[in-house]
Amino acid sequence: MSPSAPGKEPDQPAATPCFGLLEGLILSHLGQALAVEGPDKNIVLCHTRRQLGTVAVGDRVLWSPQDGDLGRVEKILPRRSLLTRPAHGGRIRPVAANLDQMVVVVAPEPEPDWLLVDQYAAASEHRSLDVCIVINKADRVTQRSAVEETLATYQAIGYVCHLVSAKTGEGLGELRESLKNRCSMLAGQSGVGKSSLTNALLPGKNLRTRELSEKAGLGRHTTTAAMLYHLPEGGDLIDSPGVAVFGLAEMNAADLASGYREFRDLLTQCQFNDCRHIQDKGCAVREAVDGGRIDASRYERFIKLLGKMHLA
Secondary structure (H helix, E strand, O other): OOOOOOOOOOOOOOOOOOOOOOEEEEEEOOOOOOEEEOOOOEEEEEEEOOOOOOOOOOEEEEEEEEEHHEEEEEEEOOOEEEEEEEOOHHHHHEEHHHEEEEEEOOOOOOEEEEEEEEHHHHHHHHOOEEEEEEOOOOOOOOOOOHHHHHHHHHOOOOOOEOOOOOOOOHHHHHHHHHHHHOEEEEOOOOOOOEEEEEEEEOHHHHHHHHHHHHHOOOOOOOOOEEEEOOOOOEEEEEEEEHHHHOOOOOOOHHHHHHOOOOOHHHHOOOOOOOOOOOOOOOHHHHHHHEEEOHHHHHHHHHHHHHHHOOOO
């Protein structure tokens, strides 16, 4: 894919009349530059206008063509969502913008970390992102009924769940339907096969990554930055090796409780407005757990996450 001056197709947005700006989509950070997909679907390397703020992968922006087939990002368009993570010095760093859902991946090897799954789910709920839970490496599952029973717990509270194998292709058709026409990101502990899963979902991923890296003068070495790919069936998938660090940094105890979707209808029924849902008197959440209406394992992990946040 060679750099070229922004063009125009009949069904693509033209330059903004008043300012001569073009709309674009941020695909990745490549070294000191941004890979911006223009209205003609060509990729242009851009730098940003000073004091613009941090641009995230998935951002819709307005940019201006510059000399040498380059561009400059002039404005970040309004975001419908923003995923952030902690950075040095207590700052918050944007990871991805305009996401619709987080795809949380676990596998039989390593042993599934359901505490991490619940952390991702609660953090995604806090950011108004949908959650899809995927068990990869289905070909290695030895106790399938136990895995399906665990997934049933999440399905019962409304989460979409898939049992898939990037190796054999099992369940990939159903997963593609869940990703179709949406912007999604994979998250999960190391070793669950996120790379093999993205390669199965994105047949041209490695070629596209190499093209973008070479365009930025980075040679054939791929970067560790987040990168947005268009799915063949429609929709986008953001692949981010560093997304595992996002979590609970911007949340308080009330946010965490609200992030457990099965708690929400009960939170206003607790006897006290500042109920922590641990040993508090008149706690509707505790009563639901004791009555079997809320899964006890999920509740126990909620308490552990409170402790992790030093709020228990």
